[in-house]
Amino acid sequence: MNTPKQPTWSxxxxxxxxxxxxxxxxxxxNDGDTEADIATLCQRAQGPCGPVAAVxxxxxxxxxxxxxxxxxxxxxxVANFPHGNxxxxxxxxxxxxxxxxxxxxxxxxxxxxxLIAGDEAAVTTLxxxxxxxxxGLVLKVILETGELKxxxxxxxxxxxxxxxxxxxxxxxxxxxxxxxxxxxxxVILSAIAASxxxxxxxxxxASGGIRTAQEAxxxxxxxxxxxxxxxxxxxxxxxxxxxxxxxxxxxxxxxxAAAPAPASGY
Numbered sequence: 001m002n003t004p005k006q007p008t009w010s011x012x013x014x015x016x017x018x019x020x021x022x023x024x025x026x027x028x029x030n031d032g033d034t035e036a037d038i039a040t041l042c043q044r045a046q047g048p049c050g051p052v053a054a055v056x057x058x059x060x061x062x063x064x065x066x067x068x069x070x071x072x073x074x075x076x077x078v079a080n081f082p083h084g085n086x087x088x089x090x091x092x093x094x095x096x097x098x099x100x101x102x103x104x105x106x107x108x109x110x111x112x113x114x115l116i117a118g119d120e121a122a123v124t125t126l127x128x129x130x131x132x133x134x135x136g137l138v139l140k141v142i143l144e145t146g147e148l149k150x151x152x153x154x155x156x157x158x159x160x161x162x163x164x165x166x167x168x169x170x171x172x173x174x175x176x177x178x179x180x181x182x183x184x185x186x187v188i189l190s191a192i193a194a195s196x197x198x199x200x201x202x203x204x205x206a207s208g209g210i211r212t213a214q215e216a217x218x219x220x221x222x223x224x225x226x227x228x229x230x231x232x233x234x235x236x237x238x239x240x241x242x243x244x245x246x247x248x249x250x251x252x253x254x255x256x257a258a259a260p261a262p263a264s265g266y
Contacts (some may be wrong), residue, residue, distance in 0.1 A: 001149065006231075007213075008034055009194070011211060011217075011220075013214065013217070013251055014251055014252060016213060016216065016217045016220055017213040017216075017247075017248045017251040017252050017254070018050075019050060019216075019220055019232055019237075019247045020059055020213055020216040020220070020239055020244065020248055021049060021050055021215075021245070022052075022053060022234055023053050023232070023233070023237045023238050023239055023253070024051060024052040024053055024054075024238070024239050024241065024244065024245060024248070025054045025055070025056045025076060025205070025207070025238050025239065025240045025241050026041060026044060026045045026052045026053070026055045026056070026241070026242055026245060027055070027057075027174075027207075027239070027240050027241060028041045028053070028055075028056075028057060028242060029057070029058060029078060029081070029082075029174070029175075030054070030242050032055055032106065033057065033058060033061060035061065035064050037217050038055075038057055038061045038064055038065050039068055041055055041057070041065070041242075042055060042065055042068035042069050043068075043243075044144075044224070044245060045069065046069075046070070046073070047245065047249060048249070048253065049248065049249050049252045049253055050253025051070075051072060051073050052073060052074070052215060052245070053074060053234035053238060054074035054075065054076045054104070054105060054106070054234075054238070055069065055073065055075055055076070056075060056076040056077065056078065056105075056107060056240060057075070057076075057078075058076055058265040059077045059078070059079070059094050059097040059098050059101065059253075060097070061077075062077040062097070062101035062102075063096055063100075063101035063102060063103075066101060066102045066103060074103075074104040074105055074138075074208045075101070075102070075103040075104055075105070076103060076105035076106070076107050076138075076140070077094075077097075077098040077101065077103050077106065077107070078094070078106075078107045078108070078109070078131060078142075079091050079094035079095045079098065079106055079107070079108040079163050080107070080108050080109040080126070080130070081094075081108075081109050081142075081173060082095060082109060082173040082174075082175040083109070083112060083178070084109035084111050084112045084113060084142075084173075085111065085113075085145055086111045086114050086122045086125075086126060087193070088125060088126050088129045089127055091108060091130050092129050093154065094108075095108070095133040095134050096133055098134065098137075099133070099134050099137065101181075102136060103137070104137060105137060105138040105139075105140060106130065106131045106134045106137055106138070106139050106140065107140045107142055107170060107215060107240075108125035108126075108127070108139065108140070108141055108142065109142045109144060109158070109173060110123060110126075110127065110142060110143050110144065110157055110160070110161060111123050111126055111143050111149050112143065112144040112148055112157065113147075113195040115148070115153065115156065115157055115160070116148065116153065120156075120160060122142035123157075123160050124160055124164060125169065125190060126215070127141060127160065127161060127164035127165075127166070128164050128165075131164055131165040131166075132224075134157060134206045139166050139167050139168070139169045140165070140166070140167065140168035140169075140170045140205055140238075141161035141166040141168070141169055141170060141171060141257065142170045142171075142172065142173055142202075142207075143157040143158065143161065143170065143171060143172075143184075143188065144172060144173055144176060145157075145171045145178075145181070145187075145188070146171075146172055146177060146179055146181075146184075146208075147176055147178075147182075150185075151187045153235075154184055154187045154188065155187050155190075158187070158188050158191035158192070159191060159195075160193070161233075162191065162195055162197075162198050163238025164203065166202065167201075167202060167203065167206055168202065168203040168204065168205050168238065169183060169188045169191070169202065169203075169205070170206075170207055170238075170240070171184055171188065171205065171206050171207055172207050172208035172209075172240075173207075173210060174207055174208035174240065176208075179207065179209040180206040180208045180209055180210060180219070182206055182218050182219070182222060185204065185206055185219055185222050186222055188204055189204055189222055189223065189226040189227060190226060192204060192226075192227065193226050193227060197201070199227070200237075202236075203231070203235060203236035203237055203238065204219075204223060204227070204231075204236070204238075205237075205238035205239070205240055206219040206238075206239050206240070207238075207239065207240025208240065210239055210240075210241050210244055211241065211243045211244055211247065212244065212247045213220070213244070213247050213248050213251045215244075216239055216244065216248075219237075219239065220232060222235070223236070223237050231242070
């Protein structure tokens with residue numbers, strides 16, 4: 001994939017860090033996560049520098065997370081994760097559990113292996129079923145761009161997700177060797193901008209491997225360049241991470257001795 005010149009960013013680092021904080025999905029997706037782990041995560045979500053946009057957890061822990069948080073912080077949970085299989089019934093069961101938990105957002109993995117094999121119908125069937133199973137909730141579709149690899153497949157995955165009613169397009173599960181990259185982000189953002197029905201409301205989520213406010217600035221700049229500065233808000237832009245919060249707090253208030261963030265699949 002060719003590497004285009006990255007856009008410049010006109011804001012200083014503290015300003016960028018404030019945007020990243022407001023747009024952060026604080027995430028814990030470890031296999032052994034317990035309620036105690038999620039309680040700590042939810043405390044971190046309400047830190048001294050301000051709240052994050054959402055916490056992202058397994059479906060089995062979504063109801064617990066919802067009970068720990070104020071209504072102003074959303075709860076997201078994952079479906080069809082991280083494998084991205086084509087089992088529609090299993091993906092719908094995940095989604096129904098998330099809905100019943102009182103969560104606000106579903107992060108579903110697009111069947112990327114099926115797409116690579118040329119089976120677009122399987123992709124559309126699963127995404128459509130999940131969309132129908134969570135009416136009124138924010139649907140973020142995880143494309144797993146590190147596995148799709150080529151701009152053509154990333155663009156096609158973006159289009160299929162948009163056609164199925166995605167509210168956000170998300171780069172990665174954080175469970176594969178290659179996670180978010182600026183190159184993949186540019187392809188996804190361009191697909192959103194090119195869609196007459198999506199360009200004014202569909203958002204972008206960068207997830208996986210973003211650990212510093214300086215790294216987050218790259219994605220903020222891409223969103224600003226392609227979707228416009230008005231898209232730099234939690235309704236249109238998210239960053240999926242946990243360790244990033246420590247660096248954001250260090251930038252915004254160096255006097256804060258940042259507590260260790262929970263280990264994360266991101």
